[in-house]
Amino acid sequence: MPITPASVGRRVLIIVQNLPVPFDRRVWQEATALKANGYEVAVICPAAREYTARYECLQGIHIYRHPLPLEAKGPLGYLLEYTSSLFWELLLSLRVLRRHGFDVIHACNPPDNIFLVGGLYKVLAGKRFLFDHHDINPELYEAKFGRRGFFYWLVRFSELLTFLAADVSIATNESYRRIALERGHMPAEKVFVVRSGPSLERMKILPPVPQWKRGRKYLVGYVGVMGAQEGIPYLLEAARHIVRDLGREDVQFVLAGGGPALEEMRRLTSQMQLGAYVEFLGRVPDQTLLEVLNTADVCVNCDEVNAMNDKSTMNKIMEYMALAKPIVQFELTEGRFSARDASLYARPNDACDFASKIVTLLEDPARRERMGQFGRDRVERHLAWNYEAPKLLGAYEALFAGIKGPASAAAGSAAETRAGYPREYGPQRPRSSPEP
Numbered sequence: 403m404p405i406t407p408a409s410v411g412r413r414v415l416i417i418v419q420n421l422p423v424p425f426d427r428r429v430w431q432e433a434t435a436l437k438a439n440g441y442e443v444a445v446i447c448p449a450a451r452e453y454t455a456r457y458e459c460l461q462g463i464h465i466y467r468h469p470l471p472l473e474a475k476g477p478l479g480y481l482l483e484y485t486s487s488l489f490w491e492l493l494l495s496l497r498v499l500r501r502h503g504f505d506v507i508h509a510c511n512p513p514d515n516i517f518l519v520g521g522l523y524k525v526l527a528g529k530r531f532l533f534d535h536h537d538i539n540p541e542l543y544e545a546k547f548g549r550r551g552f553f554y555w556l557v558r559f560s561e562l563l564t565f566l567a568a569d570v571s572i573a574t575n576e577s578y579r580r581i582a583l584e585r586g587h588m589p590a591e592k593v594f595v596v597r598s599g600p601s602l603e604r605m606k607i608l609p610p611v612p613q614w615k616r617g618r619k620y621l622v623g624y625v626g627v628m629g630a631q632e633g634i635p636y637l638l639e640a641a642r643h644i645v646r647d648l649g650r651e652d653v654q655f656v657l658a659g660g661g662p663a664l665e666e667m668r669r670l671t672s673q674m675q676l677g678a679y680v681e682f683l684g685r686v687p688d689q690t691l692l693e694v695l696n697t698a699d700v701c702v703n704c705d706e707v708n709a710m711n712d713k714s715t716m717n718k719i720m721e722y723m724a725l726a727k728p729i730v731q732f733e734l735t736e737g738r739f740s741a742r743d744a745s746l747y748a749r750p751n752d753a754c755d756f757a758s759k760i761v762t763l764l765e766d767p768a769r770r771e772r773m774g775q776f777g778r779d780r781v782e783r784h785l786a787w788n789y790e791a792p793k794l795l796g797a798y799e800a801l802f803a804g805i806k807g808p809a810s811a812a813a814g815s816a817a818e819t820r821a822g823y824p825r826e827y828g829p830q831r832p833r834s835s836p837e838p
Contacts, residue, residue, distance in 0.1 A: 406582045410440040412802065415495060415504035417516050419487045422453035423465055427717070428536070428574075428598045429510055433463050438546060448490055451685065457617045464502060466494045484515055491519050503548040506801065509564070510534040512542065514557065517564040524567065525568065530801055533568035535578050541710035545631035562586060570801045572596045572794070575736050577713035594797035598717050599787040604688065605724035607778075610697040616681070620764050621654040623698030623727070628682075630662030633706035633732070635670065639753035640704075642674050644761060653764065656694050660685035697727050697764070700763045703731035707750035715740055720785055723777030728761040728770045740785070744777030778789045789838065 416429060423445045426428040437443045443463045448470035449456065458465050471483050497503060507523055509516035509531065513660030520531035540558045544550065552821050565571060565586025571581035571593045582593045615621045622641075627631055637655070644650045654797055657667075657680065664684060671680045683690065695701060701722040705711040715736045722744075729745035731737050738747065746763065748756040763770050 411442065412440070412506070412798075413442040413444075413502060413703050414506045414508055414798075415444050415446065415498050416508040416510065417491050417495070417519065418490070418510040419448065419470075419516065420446065422450045422467060422494035423447045424460060425451065425453055426510075427601075429534075429606075431598075431601060431787050431791070432465075432508075432534070432596075432794055434461060435787075435794055438463055439795055442502060444502050444504065446494045446498070448487070450682040461470060464498070466498065483512060488515060488518060491516065492522075495519060495523070500677065501809055505528065506530045506798075508530055508532045508534060510536055511564070512537045512539050514539050514710040515563045517560075521563075521567045524568060530569045531567055531735070532797070532801055533564055533571045535571055535573050535582065538578065538581060538710055538713060541708070541713065545680040545706070545708050545710045558585075568592070570594065572797055574598055575713075575715045575739070577736055581713070591800070594793060594800070596793045596797065597715060597785065597790050598720070599785050600717070600720045600724040600781060601787045602782070605721055606692060607725055608692055608696045608716055611693040612697065614654070614656055614694050614697045616654050618654040620654065620700075621685060621694075621698045622653060622655045622760060623695050623701045624655070624657040624659075624704070624718075625695065625701075625721065626659045626703075626716070628657075628659055628664040628667055631708065631710060632661070632663070633704040633711075633751075634663065634667045634705065636675065636732075636751060636753045636756060637702060637704040638667070638671055638680065640757035640760065641680055643754050643757040645679050648757070648761065652677075653682045653760075656698070657681070658683045658686050658691055658694055665726075685757065692725075695722065695727065698727055700760055701725075701727040701729050702756075702760065703737060703745075704756065705730060705732065705734065705737070707732050707734060712736065719745070722780060723785070724781045726774035726778040728763050729777070730756060730763065732756065741777065742780065744773050744780065746773075746799040771774055821830070 416433055418426055418429050423502060424654060431447055433443050445463060445465045447465065447467055448550060449467035450470060453467065456467050471486055507520040507529055509520050523529040524531045539561060541559050541644050565582060565588050566620065571582045571588055573582055573593055573595050574597055579593050579595050582588045583590060587688060624637060627632060632812065644653055664682065668682050671677055703716055703719055705716060712734050713736060719737055719740045723741060729741055731745055732750055733747040744783050746759040748759050
């Protein structure tokens with residue numbers, strides 16, 4: 403979508419709480435797409451990892467970072483984290499308002515509490531509020547804690563208030579759009595699907611680096627967060643089955659990514675006596691990530707089958723596809739929609755069947771080649787970020803036009819339904835500059 407006179411000078415404040423920018427790839431792609439199309443963009447996010455500068459300007463985007471307590475554990479930990487984040491978001495939003503101004507607050511969950519900041523500016527200053535729906539937090543709560551109860555319903559209520567406050571909502575897939583319509587009671591014309599498509603400029607196909615195989619014939623690669631709902635124990639059990647039960651000593655597993663369960667997964671690997679076959683890299687720079695994935699013979703997504711993962715689009719799947727890698731994953735609705743014939747699908751939460759699918763692909767190089775090429779073609783023709791950026795800009799046009807019932811939302815949903823969604827889905831998841 404070309405720059406229009408209307409978009410020039412429009413000012414956007416993006417607030418994201420769980421990851422720093424530009425590390426959060428979806429948020430950074432959105433910010434740079436808006437900037438490239440005439441919007442003035444500022445971002446408020448936490449300071450974490452190597453992104454510790456309290457202020458910097460990257461590619462013309464003003465980034466303000468705030469301290470964040472250690473990852474919350476238990477109700478008091480979450481209260482501390484969320485209260486601290488809201489304090490800094492409100493304080494920094496006042497700073498952005500004074501220095502740059504903004505017309506829109508673009509709130510990225512989790513958690514579903516940024517509506518408190520966006521709603522305040524909406525009521526007192528007439529600012530617009532856009533909700534960027536990254537995670538379904540009620541389902542995430544269940545996946546983490548295995549129960550409902552008071553806090554589950556508090557999360558549901560917070561989600562509802564977020565949707566009610568939003569002038570426009572962006573969903574990452576059709577499952578999330580359905581939640582916005584049904585659970586959030588949003589009008590269909592206010593909900594836009596903007597997928598987290600991979601950037602083909604970033605996900606480059608490169609020559610393999612054999613050293614990552616550690617002297618073995620095959621490499622199975624994984625990238626993702628090491629958390630409670632990512633299903634890493636299933637992958638470790640699949641590795642144990644391949645190495646111990648099947649006697650395959652020619653397969654190396656390399657897992658890239660950090661997260662709260664990383665050390666626990668390392669300990670579990672040691673207990674299973676798999677240390678020689680399973681390597682955890684932690685969080686790594688893009689170059690290392692690309693080396694590992696380009697060297698992998700098979701890439702895996704071991705997300706547990708549950709209500710959250712079934713409805714969520716995992717970035718790792720499309721990144722594997724962008725690199726022309728065949729995939730093994732459990733049978734998940736959104737996982738199948740993204741990958742289609744680029745993946746084999748194991749029975750839900752069945753580690754032995756998962757292992758069997760990995761071995762099937764390792765022993766069939768021609769099939770791996772066909773599946774990888776299918777995935778790459780699907781990204782190039784349908785799923786890359788350059789197809790999603792115009793949808794983001796369309797959502798913003800509707801936001802500034804006052805929601806006049808754009809036909810694109812319904813048309814896009816119908817197209818995705820024809821493209822492979824189940825019928826029941828109906829109409830349809832650097833550097834520094836001195837502070838100014």
